[in-house]
Amino acid sequence: MPTSSIGMTINGTRVGLDSKEIVEIPITTGLNGTAIKLVVHAIVGAEPGPVLCIINTIHGGEWYAIEPLRKIRETLSTSDMAGAVLIVPVVNPAAFALDIRNVPDQVDSPDMNRIFPGPLTSTGDQIIAALTNELISQSDALIDFHMGPKGAAFTDALAGSDFPGDLSARCLELALAFGSPIVRHSPMIGGFPGPKSSKPYAAAVLGIPGFGGEVGGAGFGPKLDQVWHGRTIRGIHGVLGSMGVIDVNNDHLPEKQLVYRSAHRINPRVGGILRPELSGFEMGSEVEKGQLLGTMISPYTGETLEELRAPANGLAYYVGREHPVYPGGWAFGLAEIDDDAHWVANGEAVH
Numbered sequence: 506m507p508t509s510s511i512g513m514t515i516n517g518t519r520v521g522l523d524s525k526e527i528v529e530i531p532i533t534t535g536l537n538g539t540a541i542k543l544v545v546h547a548i549v550g551a552e553p554g555p556v557l558c559i560i561n562t563i564h565g566g567e568w569y570a571i572e573p574l575r576k577i578r579e580t581l582s583t584s585d586m587a588g589a590v591l592i593v594p595v596v597n598p599a600a601f602a603l604d605i606r607n608v609p610d611q612v613d614s615p616d617m618n619r620i621f622p623g624p625l626t627s628t629g630d631q632i633i634a635a636l637t638n639e640l641i642s643q644s645d646a647l648i649d650f651h652m653g654p655k656g657a658a659f660t661d662a663l664a665g666s667d668f669p670g671d672l673s674a675r676c677l678e679l680a681l682a683f684g685s686p687i688v689r690h691s692p693m694i695g696g697f698p699g700p701k702s703s704k705p706y707a708a709a710v711l712g713i714p715g716f717g718g719e720v721g722g723a724g725f726g727p728k729l730d731q732v733w734h735g736r737t738i739r740g741i742h743g744v745l746g747s748m749g750v751i752d753v754n755n756d757h758l759p760e761k762q763l764v765y766r767s768a769h770r771i772n773p774r775v776g777g778i779l780r781p782e783l784s785g786f787e788m789g790s791e792v793e794k795g796q797l798l799g800t801m802i803s804p805y806t807g808e809t810l811e812e813l814r815a816p817a818n819g820l821a822y823y824v825g826r827e828h829p830v831y832p833g834g835w836a837f838g839l840a841e842i843d844d845d846a847h848w849v850a851n852g853e854a855v856h
């Protein structure tokens with residue numbers, strides 16, 4: 506829902522045109538007595554126009570976009586905007602504080618990205634209900650940032666392909682405008698992550714297109730932090746440009762972008778120390794079927810426990826650095842280049 510001539514209203518608080526405001530939405534009181542709230546940054550342009558909602562840290566350990574989102578808030582100039590951006594840097598404060606994925610309460614709905622629209626009364630449900638009713642439902646597009654689990658870095662944007670009408674195409678358009686070199690376009694209602702997560706719920710139930718943003722990861726060093734944060738910032742500008750909120754020149758778009766359907770997680774079957782063959786700088790690079798991506802080493806005996814090899818030809822959409830990995834923990838991901846995949850350049854399909 507675009508902003509109007511008087512701006513927009515968030516949970517009863519009016520944010521006028523040409524202003525940046527922090528709006529707090531009270532949620533509930535935790536068992537430890539602390540007030541739980543959603544902190545929303547509203548950046549409302551001088552002219553009315555479409556609204557982009559950006560959410561982050563819905564999984565508590567996935568906080569990596571907090572810093573680029575801060576820079577976006579600082580640098581966006583409301584006088585040059587027709588429309589608005591709503592940013593929630595931390596959707597899941599309880600889990601974020603403990604650096605874990607889910608709310609720590611022993612409840613039926615621990616994973617906040619699997620319970621939309623928040624029908625119950627747990628902390629997570631109440632946060633998701635406020636997020637849905639106050640923010641997402643009055644937006645025209647959604648970006649949901651994940652990532653930062655320590656040890657692996659990602660370069661991927663996830664757009665659903667099984668939404669009604671033209672919504673799947675609009676989701677893909679937004680993900681491409683973000684400039685991710687690798688874009689997954691696959692069923693989200695019938696496949697991962699299911700109909701009760703943010704993007705499928707927004708698209709299929711609310712009619713609001715969006716995508717999941719996965720850029721970088723913590724602990725790879727300041728050089729890569731700078732590269733990945735820059736990509737996130739330019740990508741958000743690209744999305745705002747495609748929505749008509751700001752003017753952009755699109756020079757952030759890579760030469761070509763892979764749109765793919767088949768994702769392979771090459772995560773270990775055993776726990777151990779991951780010794781990677783690919784570095785963070787090689788994320789997004791081509792790997793060949795059978796190529797050795799990493800080795801799992803026993804922290805106790807030093808012996809090799811498992812070799813992790815590419816199951817197909819494709820692009821490495823996530824890479825792990827040297828770190829301890831649980832069985833099934835993040836090591837490497839492959840976007841398969843098969844008959845379902847295609848390349849796009851400047852928004853057009855190429856071969």
Ligand SMILES: [Zn+2]
Nearest residue numbers: 564567651652
């Ligand atoms: Zn996540």
